[in-house]
Amino acid sequence: MADDRLDILSISERWTREGRKVALATVIETWGSAPRPIGSHLVIDAEGRFEGSVSGGCVEGAVVSEAIDVIETGKPVTLEFGVADETAWRVGLSCGGRIGVYVEPVTANAA
Amino acid sequence: MDLSILSALNEERLSRRATILVTDTTTGQQRLVRKGDDTATDPLADEFSRRFRSGKSGMIEGPDGASLFLTVSVPPPRLVIIGAVHISQALVPMAEATGFDVTVIDPRTAFATEDRFPAGKLRAEWPEDVLKDHPLDSYTAVAAVTHDPKIDDMPLISALTSGCFYVGALGSRKTHGKRLERFRAEGVSDAQIARIDAPIGLDIGASSPAEIAVSILAGIIKALRKEPEPAAGVA
Numbered sequence A: 001m002a003d004d005r006l007d008i009l010s011i012s013e014r015w016t017r018e019g020r021k022v023a024l025a026t027v028i029e030t031w032g033s034a035p036r037p038i039g040s041h042l043v044i045d046a047e048g049r050f051e052g053s054v055s056g057g058c059v060e061g062a063v064v065s066e067a068i069d070v071i072e073t074g075k076p077v078t079l080e081f082g083v084a085d086e087t088a089w090r091v092g093l094s095c096g097g098r099i100g101v102y103v104e105p106v107t108a109n110a111a
Numbered sequence B: 001m002d003l004s005i006l007s008a009l010n011e012e013r014l015s016r017r018a019t020i021l022v023t024d025t026t027t028g029q030q031r032l033v034r035k036g037d038d039t040a041t042d043p044l045a046d047e048f049s050r051r052f053r054s055g056k057s058g059m060i061e062g063p064d065g066a067s068l069f070l071t072v073s074v075p076p077p078r079l080v081i082i083g084a085v086h087i088s089q090a091l092v093p094m095a096e097a098t099g100f101d102v103t104v105i106d107p108r109t110a111f112a113t114e115d116r117f118p119a120g121k122l123r124a125e126w127p128e129d130v131l132k133d134h135p136l137d138s139y140t141a142v143a144a145v146t147h148d149p150k151i152d153d154m155p156l157i158s159a160l161t162s163g164c165f166y167v168g169a170l171g172s173r174k175t176h177g178k179r180l181e182r183f184r185a186e187g188v189s190d191a192q193i194a195r196i197d198a199p200i201g202l203d204i205g206a207s208s209p210a211e212i213a214v215s216i217l218a219g220i221i222k223a224l225r226k227e228p229e230p231a232a233g234v235a
Helices: A008-017 A060-073 A086-090 B003-014 B045-054 B086-097 B127-133 B149-161 B173-185 B209-225
Strands: A022-031 A041-045 A050-052 A077-082 A098-106 B019-024 B030-034 B058-061 B067-073 B078-082 B101-105 B140-144 B166-169
Touching (some): A008 A022, A008 A050, A022 B058, A041 A060, A050 A060, A060 A077, A060 A098, B003 B019, B003 B067, B019 B045, B045 B067, B078 B149, B086 B209, B101 B127, B140 B209, B149 B166
Parallel strands (some): B078 B140
Antiparallel strands (some): A022 A041, A077 A098, B019 B030, B058 B067
16 A cells, blocks of 8 residues: 555544544546646644545645534535636536545444 | 545555445436446446446446436556567567557576566565565466576466456467366366467567567557457357
8 A cells, every 4th residue: 555654544434533523625626727636635624634635635625624614513514615606627628627525524423 | 435445445456456446426426336246137238347447437328317426446458478478578668558558478597687677576585475465357468488487487377367358378389288288287277278369479470589579569468458359169
């Protein structure tokens, strides 16, 4: 496997085992030009520390603040980001991509 | 995600086993599907098998209309080359450029030298000794190019029984005919034997070692990316 220090799912597991409250964000849908592919992860803890990426740095701040809510409520949410102007990328302006991001809490309780 | 699922998922990934994590994005409910699980009664069985092949994650609609996200984890493809020969010297950089994790195995120390191959890619040992610690799997391709049955046979049979996605063997039709006789005597089934790509590589009229390496690599990529063609006349 790739470098463990950069593997977000391994980091999520390690942080949770360390007793930190953790949320995992995953890119689940992309439309138009998206900077990170479907399946990309960002892991966030209750203090707002994070590793990984779901975009080129544009929406991570918003995902981190939503993730802190998710850690508090324990309920997953799906977020959508991007320039809502559909015509922007159809005429070739690649800055108009949109992404869907699923944010879920990682819980240490047995299923 | 429950820690027990996350932990199981990471363990499967570390062991080079393919998995699909199914997440209901409305309720947060999740389950982990392992490749090889009995999914006969699962309404998503066809979807799973397509996803294991493509390796692509994505949203789907579940049978009851639920919005499901499938996180597909497949190991990076690996190429094991048996034989540190001239063709292999050309094949190693080409395979690396196309994203394969490459290992060259050859017990003949005259061939397996670090002058001829990049350090770290080469194992100057018998295939049985290397494969004992690094078993073959369905995300591995095996190309046997020594012509020597003492070296090629064991890893070829192991590749067939491990379900490697590509198994190729260099040699003339006559050499291959004798190989098949030995394999049948070892109890390898006709269906398994039919999976061997021999003569090795796509038929592009390759002549030089580098051209043969191109044809082998093309055959491997075809096996990785395209649906298998129906077996011709094999039970």
